[in-house]
Amino acid sequence: MNITRTLLPMVLTVFTAFSICGTAAGQRNNFVLVIDAGHGGEDPGATRGRYREKDINLEIALSLGSLIRQRLSGVDVLYTRTEDRAVGLAARGDFANRAGADLFLSIHTNANGSSSPNGSETYVMGMDKSADNLAVAKLENEVMRYEDNYTTTYAAFDPSSTEMSIIMGMMQYAHFESSLEFARMIQKRFAADTPLRDRGAKQGPFAVLWKPTMPRVLVEMGFISNDTDRRYLFSDRGKEAIAEALYAAFREYRERNTTPPPAGGGEAAAPPPSVVREFYVQLAAARSAIPVLDNSWAPYRGEVVERRIDGWFKYALGPYTQSEAQAKLVEVHRTKFREAFIVK
Numbered sequence: 037m038n039i040t041r042t043l044l045p046m047v048l049t050v051f052t053a054f055s056i057c058g059t060a061a062g063q064r065n066n067f068v069l070v071i072d073a074g075h076g077g078e079d080p081g082a083t084r085g086r087y088r089e090k091d092i093n094l095e096i097a098l099s100l101g102s103l104i105r106q107r108l109s110g111v112d113v114l115y116t117r118t119e120d121r122a123v124g125l126a127a128r129g130d131f132a133n134r135a136g137a138d139l140f141l142s143i144h145t146n147a148n149g150s151s152s153p154n155g156s157e158t159y160v161m162g163m164d165k166s167a168d169n170l171a172v173a174k175l176e177n178e179v180m181r182y183e184d185n186y187t188t189t190y191a192a193f194d195p196s197s198t199e200m201s202i203i204m205g206m207m208q209y210a211h212f213e214s215s216l217e218f219a220r221m222i223q224k225r226f227a228a229d230t231p232l233r234d235r236g237a238k239q240g241p242f243a244v245l246w247k248p249t250m251p252r253v254l255v256e257m258g259f260i261s262n263d264t265d266r267r268y269l270f271s272d273r274g275k276e277a278i279a280e281a282l283y284a285a286f287r288e289y290r291e292r293n294t295t296p297p298p299a300g301g302g303e304a305a306a307p308p309p310s311v312v313r314e315f316y317v318q319l320a321a322a323r324s325a326i327p328v329l330d331n332s333w334a335p336y337r338g339e340v341v342e343r344r345i346d347g348w349f350k351y352a353l354g355p356y357t358q359s360e361a362q363a364k365l366v367e368v369h370r371t372k373f374r375e376a377f378i379v380k
């Protein structure tokens with residue numbers, strides 16, 4: 037196996053603007069979800085000791101995207117970042133607009149000066165007068181100062197101005213209800229499937245939710261500043277449950293907001309034999325596990341599926357139909373995985 041195990045190099049990669057992964061144009065019938073991992077690069081987000089918000093945000097974003105790609109057909113998952121690099125708040129929204137996204141999900145981790153606040157909350161763009169909500173938005177918006185020309189880019193973004201209140205009122209009219217519906221679904225899943233305290237669906241003037249012109253929410257998964265929340269967020273069990281909860285909320289939202297394709301769509305219950313997805317493109321096998329989010333898997337980081345067979349850890353892409361697998365193999369052979377092959 038010619039996989040060189042590299043430890044997540046925290047390098048700023050600037051060569052590609054965004055990771056469209058060749059699917060941005062997609063089939064226009066597909067539901068387009070943009071997953072936005074908050075912070076990145078020189079902006080770590082909230083930190084406690086060696087725990088950094090930017091890392092957990094990215095890990096959950098990639099896991100969620102991976103679950104959706106594995107389980108749901110008819111959905112294009114796009115990421116604003118798939119690595120540890122800086123992306124401007126406005127640029128994240130612009131990307132979603134250019135991609136014609138149907139839904140925008142920004143993933144964050146909360147923090148407080150006190151270690152007692154805990155739990156998860158999901159925000160929609162809005163002008164709630166609650167001081168707590170404004171404080172969370174203010175903290176998340178502060179990172180715009182990492183950007184060059186931030187005073188020009190965000191000149192029109194002043195939550196305290198009358199003009200802004202009017203603009204926000206208009207935006208609420210367009211997508212407020214759908215955004216709130218998704219925010220409530222996320223909180224419902226968090227409450228049912230994780231021990232995180234449900235702080236509810238809320239409104240706040242978040243800069244990252246300012247530009248996107250589709251339903252959009254910002255989830256604060258838990259508090260990095262609270263010991264119990266932090267331990268859970270950074271545990272394997274916690275990460276898995278959170279990604280699953282977000283997945284379940286997304287699936288429910290999408291089911292309610294799209295007309296299912298004639299084949300049944302959704303979770304591909306019993307497809308006709310000709311489209312059975314039972315083929316994988318195997319990239320590598322190893323005696324010890326290589327995390328699916330490890331950089332060795334680039335450009336398939338977060339997409340690769342691990343299976344344990346006969347004492348081996350096998351890493352593959354899929355599942356695909358036979359013809360999809362053949363097409364994928366051609367693509368994979370152009371990358372460093374020149375020895376990849378198809379398995380059933």
Ligand SMILES: [Zn+2]
Binds near residue numbers: 081082145
């Ligand atoms: Zn954040």
